[in-house]
Amino acid sequence: MxxxxxxxxxxxxxxxxxxxxxxxxxxxxxxxxxxxxxxxxxxxxxxxxxxxxxxxxxxxxxxxxxxxxxxxxxxxxxxxxxxxxxxxxxxxxxxxxxxxxxxxxxxxxxxxxxxxxxxxxxxxxxxxxxxxxxxxxxxxxxxxxxxxxxxxxxxxxxxxxxxxxxxxxxxxxxxxxxxxxxxxxxxxxxxxxxxxxxxxxxxxxxxxxxxxxxxxxxxxxREADCPMAPGEMRLSGGAIRNDANHISGPSRTGEGLYNAITAVRGGHSEPPAFISAHGTATPYNDEMEAIALSRAGLLSAPTFSLKPHFGHTLGAAGVLETVISMHALADGVALGSWGAEHLGVSHKVNITPEMRPAQGATFLKLMSGFGGSNAAIAVSTSPNTTNTSQPCE
Amino acid sequence: MRIASHCRITPNRCLANGQPVPVQRSERPYLTDLYHSLSMGYPKFFKMDNLCKAGVLAAELVLRGSSVDGLTPRHDVAVVGLNSSSSLDADLQHLQHLHPDSYFPSPAVFVYTLANIVTGEIAIRHKILGESSFYVIPEFSAHQMAKVIATTLSDANINCLLCGWIEVLGQELDVLMMLIDRLNGPAPTAQNINSLYNER
Structure with missing residues (x-):
């Protein structure tokens, strides 16, 4: 951790x-x-x-x-x-x-x-x-x-x-x-x-x-059992999974992304505060992501993509979009997703152009890419900012 | 944890578990001859760039006779590659398509300008649904490989790992592929990895 x-x-x-x-x-x-x-x-x-x-x-x-x-x-x-x-x-x-x-x-x-x-x-x-x-x-x-x-x-x-x-x-x-x-x-x-x-x-x-x-x-x-200080932000889990399907096309079943999400969430059924999607806006990627989110039972979680603001920054994207999402989690908001006016994927992803309040202490950040690769991480913050327990050193 | 099997490919030579793999030589490139000698029946091979060809052949050799049979989807297997020049060999091919007088970028070439495509090709061939990752380091380092093996196997869902040094650039060809599992046997220590790399 x-x-x-x-x-x-x-x-x-x-x-x-x-x-x-x-x-x-x-x-x-x-x-x-x-x-x-x-x-x-x-x-x-x-x-x-x-x-x-x-x-x-x-x-x-x-x-x-x-x-x-x-x-x-x-x-x-x-x-x-x-x-x-x-x-x-x-x-x-x-x-x-x-x-x-x-x-x-x-x-x-x-x-x-x-x-x-x-x-x-x-x-x-x-x-x-x-x-x-x-x-x-x-x-x-x-x-x-x-x-x-x-x-x-x-x-x-x-x-x-x-x-x-x-x-x-x-x-x-x-x-x-x-x-x-x-x-x-x-x-x-x-x-x-x-x-x-x-x-x-x-x-x-x-x-x-x-x-x-x-x-x-x-x-x-940080050790997992070490209590969080107020406002602390933690990388609490991550997984990388391959689709074993195609080197340049997303999987039709969202296999790798679904597997990455379930590996990160383990037995957790509590929905995340929000999902910071890969959301490249190619027809196939977003559809694949919607399928994976549906299979993972996460369609109700507020979801957004940051690509309309930064473009796809490739090797920088996973870090950059995690940082923005950490700031959103700290503020208790799910960011708006520009351009998502009329949902165009086959599953009802919870995405809106407007920013919304978000409940919860953890977000998921998802990414998929060439080579059939997919990754998911979970980032958590202190659920209660008045936490007075001593942070460990 | 043990190195269950391994394979070494250098220009004009291939060793599987220390034994030379017989290759019928022809006018064709060595990797093509090696492909034919393995009777893989995998025509997709010919679409690949040299980095992928080298990685796929090495994976084929270490997985022969293993429980990773290419038929059963394997969620518990990972593929991790390392090298020094990333996909520079394919990058130079793509560059040739970018000359202002003959500007024809091709998706079939461009797709190989990512080093991790080789891990994807291996995953497809053997139905590997676990982790796939690629790291770039200055030169072969048994120490770095041992570290990457330890970190990848810290994912409790992964029982079996294909870990390969796959360096391909022009005429340069330097591959050490290992199959690591959680059984008892020769451990993937830097010392053991080094001795496999230096096998001749």
Missing amino acids: LKRLGDSIISKLGIGSRKNYMAVRNGQSGVEHCPSGTLGVPEPFMASLIDRELLNDHFMPIGGNRVHFYTPFEKLAILAVHQALQQANIDAAAPQVQFILSTTKGNIGLLEQPEHPYGPQRVHLWQSARLLAQFFGNSNEPLVVSNACISGLCAQIQADRLLALGQHSVAVVVGAEVLSKFIISGFQSFKALSPTRCRPFDAARDGLNLGEGAACIVYQR
């Missing part, structure tokens, strides 16, 4: 998790029309992109003259970790701290620029992870989780399991993704992108939007 010590989000919507959370509550979206030629992509597309100049401006105060040494991807990840560490108040260089990086493609965009100054090793994900850990003076070999779209949940699950082995007590889990012609052209070839802002679970949904972002959660190991 892990306790959150600090978190952060960097996206088009701003820097800082609170800022991003409030932007979602206010209905803002970073998804914009990107004309033909953006990032060298011949066709226009919709995406949430982070301005590189702005990124440098924010990086300068912490990275100084190294602003040109690091790639945009690395700067994004460093900034996210820096922000989360300020809340966490730990020494990131300490030997008991383990860095875990979640990303699908890292610096892959460098392949398109043969003249880039970063050296041939820089396309390797482990190289970025090493530079990241080294920036904070940490000399443990970092771990890269690259499990397609579910990576950000897998990174948190793996953090929990690694810390349980006992060698480390703190994990810095960071998810980051930048977009490039490489990634966008691929999703275009799949005809997976919507020409408008994406509408998860809506009858008119016609594809996903991509997004750039980074998010970090600093976690500390």
Whole structure:
């Protein structure tokens, strides 16, 4: 079991998790029309992109003259970790701290620029992870989780399991993704992108939007029997399950996602406060998720997708969407799901465009992705914020 | 916990449980010859990129004669892969389709630009419904593999784990696949994993 010590989000919507959370509550979206030629992509597309100049401006105060040494991807990840560490108040260089990086493609965009100054090793994900850990003076070999779209949940699950082995007590889990012609052209070839802002679970949904972002959660190991302090946020469980069905198409029965959900919930019948869905807004994903939720008996739980605000941030998504959901749980609300006006899936998922109050101390975060992979985590907070029991150290 | 079976694939050579696998060589790539020598009858193999081909062949060898028969869905089996260059081999293929003068990105190529697709291909072939995960580390490390095995088996629902180092880039081919279960036998320690990796 892990306790959150600090978190952060960097996206088009701003820097800082609170800022991003409030932007979602206010209905803002970073998804914009990107004309033909953006990032060298011949066709226009919709995406949430982070301005590189702005990124440098924010990086300068912490990275100084190294602003040109690091790639945009690395700067994004460093900034996210820096922000989360300020809340966490730990020494990131300490030997008991383990860095875990979640990303699908890292610096892959460098392949398109043969003249880039970063050296041939820089396309390797482990190289970025090493530079990241080294920036904070940490000399443990970092771990890269690259499990397609579910990576950000897998990174948190793996953090929990690694810390349980006992060698480390703190994990810095960071998810980051930048977009490039490489990634966008691929999703275009799949005809997976919507020409408008994406509408998860809506009858008119016609594809996903991509997004750039980074998010970090600093976690500390906690024993399960250790009482929660007021406002504490805990990763209380997680599971990863494969569909064994198709490498690029969601399962028609929601098999893997259903199995991940039941593994996380165990014998619990109490409904979660809300479900933070994957909700990419592709016709097949959302339908598959609805089937899995129906099979798991969770259709009554308030559900939302964050994709209309950030786009699908790929390897960052699992961390980023968990952070937003933690803030919603703390406020006792299920966020609205933009665009879900007319339910367009075969089971009655409890989803509305409006934000609603949420009862309960636990939420589920779900993700599914290429390779038939699915993951679910449960995050809990103190059910009673006036809890006076001594927290354990 | 024990290493129930293992397999090693390097350029032009394949060992299953330490014994050389006889391969009828031809003009075709080594992995294609190895596929034919295993009489798998799995035409989907030819659609795969080299990372998936290598992983699927290695999984085939370690699972032969095991209780994972490819017919019964197995919720208690996990597939975990590790390597150094992720899907860079397929990434370079996709890149060739992005040249401004001949811009034809293909979904059949793009889908393989994710390292974890190999775990999905193995899961499909053997009806594995447990965990599938992929990790990227700088180089082969028996120590890291032992850790990943321990963490994956901390999921009480998982009884059996296919864990593979699957590194494929250009002519480079370096695979160690192991089947780990919860019975007694040679434990998946860093030392034991290292000696399997160094088998010749």
